[in-house]
Amino acid sequence: MLDRTLSLPDLDTARLEAEAAERGALPDAPLAMPRQRLERTATPALLARLRALLAPRLDA
Amino acid sequence: MSPTGPMRARVAALGASLALAAGAFTLFFAQRQTGGLWVEFARSLLILMATFWLSWGAAQAVLGLWPGRARAPRRAEPQGRCAILVPVHEEDPRATFSRIAAMDAALARMPQAGLFDFAVLSDTRSAQGATREAAWYLTLLRARDAEGRIFYRRRTSNAGRKAGNIEDFIKSSGAAYEYALILDADSLMSAETIIEMARRMAGEPRLGLLQSLPGVIRAGSVFGRAMQFSAALHSPIFARGVARLQGETGPFWGHNAMVRMRAFAESCALPDLAGPPPFGGHILSHDYVEAALLARAGWIVRLDEDLAGSYEEGPENILAHAKRDRRWCQGNLQHARLLTAPGLRPWSRFVFLQGILAYVSSLFWLGFLATTIIAPALRVEPDYFPLPGWSFPVLPPNETTRTAGLIIGVLGLLILPKLMIAVQAIRSGRAAGFGGSVRLMASTLAEIALSSVTAPIFLMFQTRSVLQVLSGRDGGWPASARGEGRLGLVESWQASRWISVAGLAGLAATWRLSPELVGWLIPVAGPMIAAPLVIWATSLPCRALFAVPSETRPDPILGQQDEVLAAWAPLSDSEAAHPRQEPQHA
Numbered sequence: 221m222l223d224r225t226l227s228l229p230d231l232d233t234a235r236l237e238a239e240a241a242e243r244g245a246l247p248d249a250p251l252a253m254p255r256q257r258l259e260r261t262a263t264p265a266l267l268a269r270l271r272a273l274l275a276p277r278l279d280a
Numbered sequence: 281m282s283p284t285g286p287m288r289a290r291v292a293a294l295g296a297s298l299a300l301a302a303g304a305f306t307l308f309f310a311q312r313q314t315g316g317l318w319v320e321f322a323r324s325l326l327i328l329m330a331t332f333w334l335s336w337g338a339a340q341a342v343l344g345l346w347p348g349r350a351r352a353p354r355r356a357e358p359q360g361r362c363a364i365l366v367p368v369h370e371e372d373p374r375a376t377f378s379r380i381a382a383m384d385a386a387l388a389r390m391p392q393a394g395l396f397d398f399a400v401l402s403d404t405r406s407a408q409g410a411t412r413e414a415a416w417y418l419t420l421l422r423a424r425d426a427e428g429r430i431f432y433r434r435r436t437s438n439a440g441r442k443a444g445n446i447e448d449f450i451k452s453s454g455a456a457y458e459y460a461l462i463l464d465a466d467s468l469m470s471a472e473t474i475i476e477m478a479r480r481m482a483g484e485p486r487l488g489l490l491q492s493l494p495g496v497i498r499a500g501s502v503f504g505r506a507m508q509f510s511a512a513l514h515s516p517i518f519a520r521g522v523a524r525l526q527g528e529t530g531p532f533w534g535h536n537a538m539v540r541m542r543a544f545a546e547s548c549a550l551p552d553l554a555g556p557p558p559f560g561g562h563i564l565s566h567d568y569v570e571a572a573l574l575a576r577a578g579w580i581v582r583l584d585e586d587l588a589g590s591y592e593e594g595p596e597n598i599l600a601h602a603k604r605d606r607r608w609c610q611g612n613l614q615h616a617r618l619l620t621a622p623g624l625r626p627w628s629r630f631v632f633l634q635g636i637l638a639y640v641s642s643l644f645w646l647g648f649l650a651t652t653i654i655a656p657a658l659r660v661e662p663d664y665f666p667l668p669g670w671s672f673p674v675l676p677p678n679e680t681t682r683t684a685g686l687i688i689g690v691l692g693l694l695i696l697p698k699l700m701i702a703v704q705a706i707r708s709g710r711a712a713g714f715g716g717s718v719r720l721m722a723s724t725l726a727e728i729a730l731s732s733v734t735a736p737i738f739l740m741f742q743t744r745s746v747l748q749v750l751s752g753r754d755g756g757w758p759a760s761a762r763g764e765g766r767l768g769l770v771e772s773w774q775a776s777r778w779i780s781v782a783g784l785a786g787l788a789a790t791w792r793l794s795p796e797l798v799g800w801l802i803p804v805a806g807p808m809i810a811a812p813l814v815i816w817a818t819s820l821p822c823r824a825l826f827a828v829p830s831e832t833r834p835d836p837i838l839g840q841q842d843e844v845l846a847a848w849a850p851l852s853d854s855e856a857a858h859p860r861q862e863p864q865h866a
């Protein structure tokens with residue numbers, strides 16, 4: 221199954237990593253991932269409604 | 281099960297758990313004559329919560345043992361391509377890439393081989409780790425002649441950790457694939473199982489995520505092998521119970537699961553939570569949340585516990601387990617922020633709550649023990665004739681009797697399911713994989729004894745984790761501890777002496793305040809005092825007990841990985857890290 225005479229390439233570290241990055245490059249096929257909402261934004265909305273409710277009374 | 285099946289199972293399991301919890305509450309509160317009212321109420325409440333949690337676990341086992349076969353899953357020949365994703369973070373690349381080589385070789389023999397690519401997604405930051413990965417990746421490419429089929433990408437930023445790593449892949453390459461099989465660095469799966477999962481995904485277009493049940497393999501220590509045995513014998517039954525409870529709102533455990541790329545991309549880009557860690561920032565236990573988000577978007581999330589040929593490696597000692605547990609604890613407690621997240625299925629919220637309870641229950645137990653010890657010190661003068669005109673004395677409840685009742689109940693909830701599973705394994709013929717009926721029973725009893733000894737130690741580690749998280753301490757993102765787990769006595773002592781001190785202090789307090797309970801506290805305080813010894817002893821190698829099917833009837837994929845490791849043995853790590861040295865040849 222495997223080549224038993226494996227050897228590591230005689231390259232310096234930067235070239236080794238560059239070669240791995242080049243030969244390992246992922247397919248270029250982007251897919252959108254819309255960010256999900258997990259926290260309720262009710263508090264700011266509730267405060268805005270309260271402000272709208274109270275403002276006319278305070279102004280009066 | 282029918283569509284109403286999960287609902288019936290939930291009602292039954294919840295009902296039974298609540299009834300048992302109420303029973304424990306009544307045992308301690310109905311005759312509240314031992315201590316002050318508030319202490320009695322507090323400890324009755326604590327025992328209610330703790331008993332509920334134990335009963336919930338036992339109910340899952342009973343559900344798993346309940347007769348009845350699941351409907352055969354729909355299957356179709358997969359047409360779309362599948363990316364097998366291997367996220368790594370400061371892992372041993374030789375071991376990780378040997379698994380990839382084995383899986384690739386196994387897939388190459390299948391007619392569907394052309395549908396599968398591998399992508400190693402590295403979050404490794406250390407310079408040495410990056411160099412070793414690069415070296416071993418090129419070795420893997422040459423060994424498997426896999427350029428354009430096995431990819432390797434290292435991120436310069438670790439944003440979002442593992443979930444961000446996978447998100448980064450999907451954003452750059454997700455459109456090339458119909459499915460993704462998400463693995464961990466220590467995952468190993470047979471080609472047959474991978475293809476079967478793709479068939480099940482193809483056969484059910486609404487299936488967004490299919491989780492397999494990974495078995496633990498290659499354990500060598502007493503602790504590791506006991507965990508491996510428990511995972512092989514008990515986990516399939518508990519998982520069947522979980523599957524029956526969860527139905528189409530199933531779990532995701534972060535690895536050894538296949539996702540539909542489009543579903544995952546549409547639903548699972550996680551936001552950072554407002555505020556700093558541990559409760560804000562990046563979502564640590566992302567898998568539970570991703571499962572909930574898929575269900576929220578209408579996709580089926582399913583656990584198929586019948587899928588064999590799915591493996592992972594486990595922690596080899598108690599300290600490695602506690603380290604992993606610290607991470608999980610923080611992730612689960614962070615889910616408190618998501619209990620009210622908009623649009624989630626009620627069951628997903630319950631799963632979050634369950635994950636929180638799994639850790640907070642340690643506080644309940646410790647609180648119960650503490651209040652039980654101090655209750656007699658707050659004892660009120662008993663009223664022997666509380667009823668006017670009644671000439672016979674009413675004796676106050678005997679604390680020892682109640683404690684004995686509680687211990688019997690707890691042991692029943694913890695031990696009975698394990699014994700029932702062992703008997704079922706013997707009756708069904710499953711015992712053969714565990715070395716036969718006698719060896720299975722011996723291993724079961726040894727596992728029960730070992731888990732009884734280690735339980736108080738884990739109670740203390742979990743309590744410390746919960747308190748650390750609640751006090752705002754972030755555990756960070758440590759690399760996973762894998763492989764050889766043998767510990768020294770000094771190391772064990774340094775990591776657990778605080779548990780010994782706590783055990784001694786608890787025993788001394790009991791001796792002073794409630795001497796009649798000293799004998800009953802020994803099973804808890806004894807292992808705590810001996811924690812360093814227990815941790816050291818359970819990290820030692822063990823071969824005599826805990827045989828499992830992956831040893832008695834090993835899956836060929838394990839042998840395949842052994843072959844790869846043998847072929848790579850002549851190449852040392854230092855050669856991989858310092859490629860200027862002359863390589864050795866086999």
